[in-house]
Amino acid sequence: MSFQISINKTKQSRINEFNPEKIEFGKLFTDHMVVCDYKDGKWGNPEIVPFGDIPIPPGLSALHYGQSIFEGLKVFKSQNNDAVVFRAEQNAARFNKSAHRMAMPEFPEDLFVQCVHALVDIDRAWISSADGASLYIRPFMFATDWTLGIKVSETYKFMMYGCPAGLYYSHPVKVYIDRYHVRSVRGGVGAAKCAGNYAASLYPAKVAKERGFDQNLWIDAVELKYLEETGTSNVFLRKGNTIYTPALSDSILAGITRDSVIHLLKDMGYEVIEGSISIDDLIQWHTEGSLDEMFVTGTAVSVANIQLVGIDDKIYKLDLTKELVAEKVKTELNNIRTLKSPDKYGWTKIVQPNQSAQF
Numbered sequence: 019m020s021f022q023i024s025i026n027k028t029k030q031s032r033i034n035e036f037n038p039e040k041i042e043f044g045k046l047f048t049d050h051m052v053v054c055d056y057k058d059g060k061w062g063n064p065e066i067v068p069f070g071d072i073p074i075p076p077g078l079s080a081l082h083y084g085q086s087i088f089e090g091l092k093v094f095k096s097q098n099n100d101a102v103v104f105r106a107e108q109n110a111a112r113f114n115k116s117a118h119r120m121a122m123p124e125f126p127e128d129l130f131v132q133c134v135h136a137l138v139d140i141d142r143a144w145i146s147s148a149d150g151a152s153l154y155i156r157p158f159m160f161a162t163d164w165t166l167g168i169k170v171s172e173t174y175k176f177m178m179y180g181c182p183a184g185l186y187y188s189h190p191v192k193v194y195i196d197r198y199h200v201r202s203v204r205g206g207v208g209a210a211k212c213a214g215n216y217a218a219s220l221y222p223a224k225v226a227k228e229r230g231f232d233q234n235l236w237i238d239a240v241e242l243k244y245l246e247e248t249g250t251s252n253v254f255l256r257k258g259n260t261i262y263t264p265a266l267s268d269s270i271l272a273g274i275t276r277d278s279v280i281h282l283l284k285d286m287g288y289e290v291i292e293g294s295i296s297i298d299d300l301i302q303w304h305t306e307g308s309l310d311e312m313f314v315t316g317t318a319v320s321v322a323n324i325q326l327v328g329i330d331d332k333i334y335k336l337d338l339t340k341e342l343v344a345e346k347v348k349t350e351l352n353n354i355r356t357l358k359s360p361d362k363y364g365w366t367k368i369v370q371p372n373q374s375a376q377f
């Protein structure tokens with residue numbers, strides 16, 4: 019099946035509202051967005067239209083029953099002023115895994131990637147070349163049937179928009195291990211990037227924030243003892259030259275940054291072990307002094323060190339004064355994403371001008 023991406027350009031660009039020196043993530047959106055509708059068992063042609071509100075009927079099933087998924091990826095400026103897309107094919111594939119779990123139709127993966135390129139091409143002026151800056155792209159899909167019955171929707175809307183992003187965390191993160199609440203359960207939807215996962219984590223995250231932490235470090239829902247992830251990023255623990263990260267399961271989101279970082283760490287000569295790490299392991303390694311470093315990885319945060327872990331009423335601090343592998347791997351990842359380092363992995367694609375003309 020072939021698709022045409024049509025373009026309806028804005029008459030009033032808001033680019034003068036964009037100050038690359040002062041980027042507040044999630045506050046400003048680029049001039050255009052992608053919209054594509056699914057009905058009668060198939061996708062229509064995607065349209066690029068001026069960014070703006072969409073009408074929502076009160077009965078929209080996504081609002082009531084949460085059949086809604088999303089993705090997140092970043093586009094960077096290279097030294098040559100090219101727009102560089104990072105691993106969008108992986109996001110497209112993961113989007114369809116999420117769609118499958120939520121009984122939603124797949125979106126053609128090559129069309130997903132083409133939509134990213136077409137949107138970035140038309141809004142390329144919104145990508146800052148400041149250090150750490152990027153254009154965050156948010157693809158999403160939600161159920162649009164108007165019905166009160168709980169059932170699989172027959173109509174959907176796929177959309178995608180862009181939002182300039184600066185550095186996400188200005189400081190190393192403080193995480194809290196909540197022994198009561200869980201983010202996801204065995205056989206549940208934790209491995210899908212679906213809207214409800216984040217709604218469920220808001221309350222425990224609020225409590226953790228009130229206690230002075232940035233994020234929860236979630237544990238598994240079966241034995242309530244194994245580390246999983248933070249809900250927006252995956253977690254790594256380093257002991258010397260060995261780096262541990264929880265093995266993927268249906269309650270952990272398979273981060274694309276996680277996968278990239280594992281490749282980079284291995285190529286830097288570290289041993290990476292994907293397995294089970296319990297709260298007791300963490301406490302024991304910390305107590306015996308063998309836990310050198312902990313860090314999180316995700317598209318939004320890139321790679322960020324953990325400065326402390328709260329467990330019960332204790333605080334376990336990490337020493338951030340020694341040489342940090344997280345810093346090294348973050349630099350290498352950022353160098354690849356901005357093409358400062360050669361991309362031997364094939365992770366990056368340069369957005370060609372006049373994308374739309376080709377479809």
Ligand SMILES: *Cc1c(COP(=O)(O)O)cnc(C)c1O
Binds near residue numbers: 275276
């Ligand atoms: C998106 C996300 C991550 C990080 O995935 P990346 O592909 O690296 O951005 C980790 N955990 C959850 C629950 C997520 O939604």
